[in-house]
Amino acid sequence: MNSAKTLLRRQFLQQRIALTSEIWARQSQQICIRLQNCVQFQQAQTILTYCSHRQEPDLSYLFEHSDRQWGLPRCVGKDLFWHRWEPPQPLLPGAYGILEPSADSRRLEAAEVDLMLVPCVGIDRSGYRLGYGGGYYDRLRANPLWRNVPTIGIGFDFGYVDVLPIEPWDLPLDGVCTELRSRD
Secondary structure, eight states, X not given: OOHHHHHHHHHHHHHHHTSOHHHHHHHHHHHHHHHHTSHHHHHOSEEEOOOOOTTOOOOHHHHHTOOOEEEEEEXXXXXXXXXXXXXXXXXXXXXXXXXXXXXXSXXXXXXXXXXXEEEOSEEETTXXXXXXXXXXXXXXXXXXXXXXXXXXXXXXXXXXXXXXOOOTTOOOOXXXXXXXXXXX
């Protein structure tokens, strides 16, 4: 395992957990507002997102203020499967304690998706992402069916850096959105 990635991941996660609930909520809402001004978001009808876990940016504000269709992931083994979700449909704790739609909710395929919002522990200027290290998004995006789905990395600005260490399998995201900046 890349020790530079491990150290950066630990540093960014410590900074994220240290956010007070007030700052976390305010910065999450700022991310949502910036995201709503991104062209890719404005043009997207079906958007894949995530349920905030371990103080990831909370995007639930988007669900309340949008007429878009949403998809949420389920971790199944080493893969992500995407399911259609409409608020306020119940979500269930899945792998790693992350809230997920039920297994019997309608699956979404790549051809139905206009945009994927990808949670980032860290992200760099070139769009390379640092996640938790499980490789779920890397494996998904390595699949040719999913490779062309536009992506925006979502994270807090303290995790936005000039350059991250990358591996041969890493694919850059198309855009980035933090509480202080957005690029799509």
